[in-house]
Amino acid sequence: MEDFVTALCHEIELRRRDLQRDVTIETIFWGGGTPSILPLPFAEKIAQTIQQHFSVAPDVEWTIEANPGTVTVEKLSFYRQLGINRVSFGVQSFDPDELRFLERIHTADDAIASVEWARTAGFDSINVDLMYALPGQSIESHRRNLEQACLLQPDHISAYSLVYEPGTPLYHRMQRGEVIPQTEDKEAQFYLVTSELLAQRGYEQYEVSNFARPGKRCRHNLLYWRRGEYLGFGPSAHSHCANVRWSNVRSVKRYIETLCAGQYPIAHLEHLTLQQQLEEEIFLRLRAEGIDVHWFEQQYGVSFRVGPLARQWAHLQEEGIAVKSASVFRLTKKGYALCDTVTVELLHLVEHALPQAAETIL
Amino acid sequence: MEFIRNFCIIAHIDHGKSTLADRLLERTGRVSPREMVTEQILDDNPLEQERGITIKLHAVQMEYTAQNGHTYTLNLIDTPGHVDFSYEVSRSLAACEGALLVVDATQGVEAQTISNLYLAVDAGLEIIPIINKIDLPSAATMLDTVKQQIIDLIGCKEEEILLASAKTGIGIDAILEAIVHRIPPPKGDPEAPLRALIYDSMYDPYRGVVVNVRIFDGQLREKDKVLFMATGQVYEVDEVGVLYMEQHRTGVLSAGNVGYFTASIRRVRDTKVGDTVTHAHRPCDAPIAGFREVKPMVFSGIYPADSDDFEDLRDALEKLALNDAAIHYEPETSAALGFGFRCGFLGLLHMEIVQERLEREFNQTIVTTVPNVRYLVRRTDGTEQWVENPAQMPEPVKIAEILEPYIRAQIITPTEYIGPIMQLCIERRGTLLGQQYLSPTRVDLSVELPLAEVVFDFYDKLKSISRGYASLDYEYSDYKPGDLVKLDILLNGDPVDALSTIVHRQKAYEWGRRLCSKLKKLIPRHLFEVVIQAAIGSKIIARDSIAPLRKNVLAKCYGGDVTRKRKLLEKQKEGKKRMKQIGRVEVPQEAFLAVLSLDDEQ
Numbered sequence: 033m034e035d036f037v038t039a040l041c042h043e044i045e046l047r048r049r050d051l052q053r054d055v056t057i058e059t060i061f062w063g064g065g066t067p068s069i070l071p072l073p074f075a076e077k078i079a080q081t082i083q084q085h086f087s088v089a090p091d092v093e094w095t096i097e098a099n100p101g102t103v104t105v106e107k108l109s110f111y112r113q114l115g116i117n118r119v120s121f122g123v124q125s126f127d128p129d130e131l132r133f134l135e136r137i138h139t140a141d142d143a144i145a146s147v148e149w150a151r152t153a154g155f156d157s158i159n160v161d162l163m164y165a166l167p168g169q170s171i172e173s174h175r176r177n178l179e180q181a182c183l184l185q186p187d188h189i190s191a192y193s194l195v196y197e198p199g200t201p202l203y204h205r206m207q208r209g210e211v212i213p214q215t216e217d218k219e220a221q222f223y224l225v226t227s228e229l230l231a232q233r234g235y236e237q238y239e240v241s242n243f244a245r246p247g248k249r250c251r252h253n254l255l256y257w258r259r260g261e262y263l264g265f266g267p268s269a270h271s272h273c274a275n276v277r278w279s280n281v282r283s284v285k286r287y288i289e290t291l292c293a294g295q296y297p298i299a300h301l302e303h304l305t306l307q308q309q310l311e312e313e314i315f316l317r318l319r320a321e322g323i324d325v326h327w328f329e330q331q332y333g334v335s336f337r338v339g340p341l342a343r344q345w346a347h348l349q350e351e352g353i354a355v356k357s358a359s360v361f362r363l364t365k366k367g368y369a370l371c372d373t374v375t376v377e378l379l380h381l382v383e384h385a386l387p388q389a390a391e392t393i394l
Numbered sequence: 395m396e397f398i399r400n401f402c403i404i405a406h407i408d409h410g411k412s413t414l415a416d417r418l419l420e421r422t423g424r425v426s427p428r429e430m431v432t433e434q435i436l437d438d439n440p441l442e443q444e445r446g447i448t449i450k451l452h453a454v455q456m457e458y459t460a461q462n463g464h465t466y467t468l469n470l471i472d473t474p475g476h477v478d479f480s481y482e483v484s485r486s487l488a489a490c491e492g493a494l495l496v497v498d499a500t501q502g503v504e505a506q507t508i509s510n511l512y513l514a515v516d517a518g519l520e521i522i523p524i525i526n527k528i529d530l531p532s533a534a535t536m537l538d539t540v541k542q543q544i545i546d547l548i549g550c551k552e553e554e555i556l557l558a559s560a561k562t563g564i565g566i567d568a569i570l571e572a573i574v575h576r577i578p579p580p581k582g583d584p585e586a587p588l589r590a591l592i593y594d595s596m597y598d599p600y601r602g603v604v605v606n607v608r609i610f611d612g613q614l615r616e617k618d619k620v621l622f623m624a625t626g627q628v629y630e631v632d633e634v635g636v637l638y639m640e641q642h643r644t645g646v647l648s649a650g651n652v653g654y655f656t657a658s659i660r661r662v663r664d665t666k667v668g669d670t671v672t673h674a675h676r677p678c679d680a681p682i683a684g685f686r687e688v689k690p691m692v693f694s695g696i697y698p699a700d701s702d703d704f705e706d707l708r709d710a711l712e713k714l715a716l717n718d719a720a721i722h723y724e725p726e727t728s729a730a731l732g733f734g735f736r737c738g739f740l741g742l743l744h745m746e747i748v749q750e751r752l753e754r755e756f757n758q759t760i761v762t763t764v765p766n767v768r769y770l771v772r773r774t775d776g777t778e779q780w781v782e783n784p785a786q787m788p789e790p791v792k793i794a795e796i797l798e799p800y801i802r803a804q805i806i807t808p809t810e811y812i813g814p815i816m817q818l819c820i821e822r823r824g825t826l827l828g829q830q831y832l833s834p835t836r837v838d839l840s841v842e843l844p845l846a847e848v849v850f851d852f853y854d855k856l857k858s859i860s861r862g863y864a865s866l867d868y869e870y871s872d873y874k875p876g877d878l879v880k881l882d883i884l885l886n887g888d889p890v891d892a893l894s895t896i897v898h899r900q901k902a903y904e905w906g907r908r909l910c911s912k913l914k915k916l917i918p919r920h921l922f923e924v925v926i927q928a929a930i931g932s933k934i935i936a937r938d939s940i941a942p943l944r945k946n947v948l949a950k951c952y953g954g955d956v957t958r959k960r961k962l963l964e965k966q967k968e969g970k971k972r973m974k975q976i977g978r979v980e981v982p983q984e985a986f987l988a989v990l991s992l993d994d995e996q
Binding site: 268315369372 | 921922943944945946947948949950951952953954956957959960963964966967970978
């Protein structure tokens with residue numbers, strides 16, 4: 033564990049040293065896995081390393097992911113002292129059977145207690161993660177989970193439809209017929225119940241699976257959906273800087289070894305072509321706050337006001353999939369549920385849309 | 395000439411024609427056993443080997459020293475093994491004096507064998523019947539029946555039937571001796587004006603067309619000026635030779651022999667099968683009888699999957715036509731599929747071969763429309779019009795009458811399947827012309843059917859209801875009026891020209907309904923409702939609809955998911971290229987052949 037933290041801090045130092053320009057860190061996100069099981073002295077060391085090598089904005093949004101059952105009020109207070117001001121709990125469900133299906137070790141009471149402790153510890157932004165459309169789950173059960181989550185009055189709720197990711201045990205169980213996914217129509221129903229119920233409770237939807245009270249949107253995640261730049265540290269961490277995307281090796285062992293040898297543990301690196309940038313711009317922004325069409329036209333020379341994109345946009349507005357607007361291409365509640373299909377339509381239409389000259393410059 | 399024998403092999407698919415040919419080549423030393431690594435040397439097209447049929451003709455000359463001590467030149471002329479090519483069969487038979495009739499000991503005589511056999515008998519060929527595969531355990535029980543069938547068919551004596559196993563080599567020597575002693579030598583006058591029959595030709599990119607001929611009279615030499623009597627074209631001969639496994643240049647070919655020549659001819663279609671070649675300065679009196687122009691019978695649209703590839707497809711078709719004189723194609727435009735070609739084929743197999751060659755040899759990704767026949771439309775104003783594409787059918791009010799081509803089918807089947815086969819024929823608007831018992835358990839049915847009804851999976855159906863025992867052969871008869879209508883398909887109100895079909899009025903409702911339901915299964919859900927309608931003129935006769943898609947989005951997309959997600963979306967975007975756009979509706983390419991598999995629904 034110590035070797036890992038040393039390597040992690042080393043990666044941060046190395047990256048800072050090689051960075052060509054001064055940057056101010058606006059948001060920090062500790063997540064992926066369960067950072068809340070890290071012994072506090074290690075957490076402190078990592079925090080200090082960041083603060084020592086980077087200038088952190090005074091109004092930084094600093095999130096830690098935590099699983100209920102792995103935190104105490106003391107631990108949470110300690111995080112606050114380090115400067116962490118936002119906590120995200122992987123609650124998933126309040127139903128014991130559903131929690132068992134998701135192989136979660138915590139109980140509904142753990143979840144409720146964790147949120148209370150976070151508030152006691154002084155966190156001013158609390159997120160609760162929920163999971164729905166589980167095999168056999170009823171709409172009613174999901175509605176109860178949402179109601180229960182709202183009772184805790186978190187600032188932010190992320191609600192995810194269960195994904196059967198190829199390669200995961202769940203995927204294999206599905207393939208063997210042991211679990212039967214919900215139908216598309218049923219999933220759509222779950223989805224609409226989620227958006228509508230949360231809207232009634234004052235949570236605005238600002239991305240496919242994310243809902244927040246006014247002023248409480250997650251700035252860190254918004255950065256991803258605006259194609260902002262970020263540095264990722266740790267095994268499997270991804271980064272995006274100056275139109276280059278790269279990711280670290282997955283193996284913790286190799287991660288440590290590579291850094292010990294003074295090298296970056298990079299597994300994949302890709303320079304994005306202008307076409308790829310354009311595609312990312314579309315699919316990332318469409319998931320969240322939409323595309324400002326004037327900005328897009330200026331940036332890429334591709335217009336939503338005339339031609340095939342304009343026609344498609346008009347159809348989507350008529351069908352209640354895109355919000356009626358002249359300036360921002362944004363999806364409605366119904367549209368969010370169809371985001372990937374709409375995205376593929378648009379990607380298809382912009383395939384040859386880039387001015388030729390722009391493509392050859394790169 | 396006394397020591398030349400020209401012969402071919404008549405057999406049903408799988409009865410062992412190619413294996414027998416290979417064995418003859420091996421026994422006469424034309425190929426060594428070492429060269430026999432791939433079985434069936436003469437079927438050199440991979441498609442031929444896969445399907446076990448011969449598409450392209452081959453000929454090979456062998457030297458055989460008989461038991462009487464004389465050495466004979468044997469010309470084996472291969473024949474195509476499918477009804478689509480029956481004219482080519484008749485021309486290669488005309489180049490021979492004898493035929494080996496090969497019948498599988500376990501299967502007996504099949505329709506295709508009979509029709510080719512009749513062609514051979516009509517051509518006056520000496521028939522040597524051979525029962526093949528006698529080494530198979532089940533052969534013993536069938537042998538007497540098969541012998542009797544053959545005796546009934548050709549009126550030979552039992553002792554004239556040879557027993558063989560081409561696979562193991564049993565009986566090969568007896569066959570070679572029979573070829574020498576029973577098949578008459580060719581007749582002809584080497585001094586008379588040149589008279590040579592073209593029975594095949596193939597394209598060679600370096601020398602132009604290689605023309606395969608049988609010389610009936612006279613001599614063909616290099617530098618001769620030759621006249622093609624049907625086309626009227628004159629060429630100077632570059633090279634003359636005989637065919638071993640490869641071409642073997644001899645400089646001269648004399649009456650009675652079989653060989654090839656080249657004359658810098660650019661296209662295969664300039665050397666029509668059945669045409670007579672003679673000397674320009676000393677022509678023969680009359681061409682060899684039996685020549686006719688080959689006309690396409692089945693038509694289909696062929697389009698590039700990606701409309702940007704139209705020029706590539708044109709090039710591919712041009713190259714393919716260099717070696718396939720039978721294919722016809724001309725550009726056409728479809729509102730649904732863009733720019734493509736309307737292609738004419740000899741029959742369904744020929745169509746499949748062309749499609750497969752385009753995909754395999756020329757790497758084209760193509761969309762093909764449902765095949766159709768050529769209709770003759772008599773308009774109300776008294777004019778006539780040929781229609782090769784259903785989309786071009788005139789409006790119903792302008793049509794006085796539509797005529798469609800008919801075939802005379804010969805179906806040979808074990809008697810227990812007569813019932814279901816007759817039912818199938820009646821469903822397909824067939825009329826029984828006659829039936830003849832070949833034996834107490836096998837019957838030969840003669841049925842007249844509209845070709846259009848055979849185009850749609852008739853053969854597969856026949857095979858499945860007879861468990862593979864019935865065999866089919868047919869010849870084209872004539873055009874007859876039919877109560878036919880054009881059935882259109884509309885997607886969200888837009889007609890899809892490539893999905894229009896011509897059907898019999900009584901079947902239109904059923905077809906429309908089934909076609910709609912089939913398309914409902916093939917077309918994916920869209921962001922909006924898709925309404926599928928079948929219509930005759932402006933009258934909607936069937937309707938189905940596809941409910942809009944309601945959810946398709948990945949729940950999570952954070953910093954670590956961007957690249958993977960982009961690749962996923964790009965893949966989906968690529969998938970859209972395999973779709974054709976009708977208005978806003980995307981139609982997968984297999985939908986354009988949906989009609990062909992309508993029966994699966996039942």
